[in-house]
Amino acid sequence: MSAATVSRVLNGKSEKYRISKKTQDIINKAAKELNYSPNQLARSLRLKRSNTIAYINPDISNPFFSSIGKSIVKYARASGYSIVLCDSEENTEMEISLIKTMLEHKVDGLIISPVGLKYAHLLELHKRKFPIVLLDRYFPKVDIPYVTSDNYQGALEAVSLLIESGHTCIACIQGLKNTSPNNDRVNGYIDAFRKYGLSVDNEYIIGESFGEENGYIETKLLLKRKNVPTAIFAVSNLISLGALRALKEEKYMVPDDISVISFDDQPYSQFLSTPMTTVTQQSFQIGQIAAKMIIDQIASKGNIEQRSILLPTRIILRGSVKSRHSHKKTGMHKI
Amino acid sequence: MSAATVSRVLNGKSEKYRISKKTQDIINKAAKELNYSPNQLARSLRLKRSNTIAYINPDISNPFFSSIGKSIVKYARASGYSIVLCDSEENTEMEISLIKTMLEHKVDGLIISPVGLKYAHLLELHKRKFPIVLLDRYFPKVDIPYVTSDNYQGALEAVSLLIESGHTCIACIQGLKNTSPNNDRVNGYIDAFRKYGLSVDNEYIIGESFGEENGYIETKLLLKRKNVPTAIFAVSNLISLGALRALKEEKYMVPDDISVISFDDQPYSQFLSTPMTTVTQQSFQIGQIAAKMIIDQIASKGNIEQRSILLPTRIILRGSVKSRHSHKKTGMHKI
DNA sequence: ATGAAAGCGCTAACAG
């Protein structure tokens, strides 16, 4: 048996090449006996296609990204693709280096939740028609397809809820600046004030990273101000966790002393000492849509014109927001 | 310039081959101008080494595994290795299939948190001297190096704490049966009873998966029994979250109506409606050690005799365990 | 219905 015939049989092309049933049997049997397994490196080298997609995100230990990663893996696998998960550590240099590595490994496409501060390296790929889709973070006015939540609308609703509950001094603890989810959420915060004819005090828009530490530090500082806000809008789940840590240390009670509303719902959100009112994203769907988009791009060799997707968020009312009008709380129930 | 010379220069072997400074400059400049990037597929094919390690685990969206994944990635990267993160979905068939795929992709080694029910496929790799290290879950009496926490000791201490607090009817909600962390934790539970001369009632060892749903269902059932336990030992963080959900629905208060102690500390554990007393693992170290071990194995071509590592756990006292002796609670503080 | 040969991009042995 020549290598050629073996290759044809093992790749299910017996029909096409009209390989005799007998030869097929011999080859299949031998393959099984020898425990043959093809060398995908050689295969990919020859085929110029690896059936592999990379998903690069800023922090794989953040449950938001890891659950999205999981949904991407699941969908892609069902379509015959392997996913390699990469962690850029919220660092643009690392991101660039990872992309380089992935390209050298000849992945067929790239799903990326970019750090979000620079896009030249991404735009270049897209222009070269290399399949790429952005997830969660995108670049306004830059034409690379993305999937993300409607962060602006989510924030607008969250802060509107706070305002309608009678809060006017509301701190916004933001994440990494100049990053789309951050900008959109902060803009939602600002426009909520506008909507109600209130003025925004920039002194209360603080913070600079999506991490826990940032929420902690900013809240610590916040509580030392002359005018302590009556509510906090935390732009990520990690930020709200940090805020809670500071609040606890300083013996502030939620929501009696201060209300909190947070982006990103998590399994534990409902069990926090006061169940957290959150704006939840459809993370599973985000991952799946991204996977589908990248696979379509690969199939069309980057010649498809793809529209970006914005998914709605939803507010989950729990007990962390207190109404300042009467003395009852806004929210469904508090344990 | 011949390809050979280019290869030598670009791989930093100019010294060794005494390439002229001039040639080096020409090549480096050209490489930069042409934006040359090597094809790692071809390189790996030729070299029979990919500088890639796979980490296969049962659930990448579980923060325990994703944070371990992160530490592996970090350490491996510093040593020049890329990590491919894979999710076996707590399914042995999937695990076997992933391993096959990874071998076909010629990874240099394998770190795996196996589903834990079968090991023949893993043992075979180890016997063939393929670099492999188990993480979190291992197989007693099977000689494959592993890194994990001292789950037995951790459980022993946790349940001892419960017993010393006056509890005798303690439910153990376990995870996937016949899995090492589960067995070790359940044995710790059993031996704690023995240590105090108490008898174990197998009716209170229940459950069958590490997931949230399992904790929920088993707790629901538990609360309908004639003898409702006064304490729950939850074998994983997800299980305790599920237990909390059931407890809340059934209007049981922690720790006044029922005490809870859980394996795995998480950032949110201290902020739960009653801060959870947990047994914490050194997950960052576990990941780093596993990475170091696999890299050593790769370097020695599987000819190194490696000892397995057991890391100590630690109990973090918070408010979810109540003493039944006097009326004060065991634990440091409860918000 | 099958085989021979070429080539994917790279590196190492050998030659000079």
Added chain:
DNA sequence: CTGTTAGCGCTTTCAT
């Protein structure tokens, strides 16, 4: 100091 050659394992065209 640099080039030539061979070959890693695979698939596909071309030939028969």
